[in-house]
Amino acid sequence: MISLNSAVTDFIPQRAPFIFIDRLVKADEQMTKTEFSVPYQHIFVADGQLIEEGLIENMAQTAAAGVGYRQLSEGREVGLGFIGAVQKMIIHQAVPAGSSIYTVVREETTFAGVHLISAEVYDSQEDHLIANAQLKIFLKENG
Template sequence: MTAPLLRIEQVVPHRGAMLFVDRLLSCDADNVVVEADVRSDHLFADDLGVPAWVGIEYMAQAIAAWAGHEALQRGESVTLGFLLGTRRYECTRPHFAFGTTLRIEAHREIFGDNGVGMFSCRILDGAEEIAKANVSVFEPRNPGAFLEGHAP
């Protein structure tokens, strides 16, 4: 029997207005799929919807869901990670329309022992791929110490 999927709040450390993704659909050692509902109360919403550049953060939060899920599978706590950057972000729309449910997929290309990883990501509206990018992330062993400048 397959274990039930966790709630998004269990695997992503973001809270309140900074939590952009709504549901964890699937997760395994190399892949994660989440959904995000595009709402008019989104932190970055304007009159036309949510700007396309926010897609990078949707992708980053999908990766956060993967990292959180992996941590829980190892019996560890969900911790902070950091978006290092993106390569070749392309989006076919200037905005994500209100009322749209986006499907965000991330595939682990590499994740080193040093906490640096690269994921290929895409955003879909139904069956249509509307955005894609390679996203680099960093998950320090001790995020608190790292933020204080006490860890490599």
């Protein structure tokens, strides 16, 4: 039986060192939420901070984890997804290595395998918005 406490690699196709979420906090049809503790030694940490590409991948993996969780809950295999576009990206503050972030993704619309999502990244206290963006994700649904 699949649960939110399962390993995140059950929900996403990515593997180390390309993992940008640690824990799936919530996943339903409206919203997905993940937590990520930024390691000091990570592929997208430079000068002690998570770089922009790391934030984008964190947003995309949060979306993928929610979809993967729902697919597994329905007895289907986790599908592959690809970032098609990033729009309206605003980074409000840097994310230092060693800190934790929470990412919230909401699906705005879906058409023909293209998912338009809005994403917000918050600090560990969830009181400061770190970054937000819209992403177009192309998803290949399995089974």
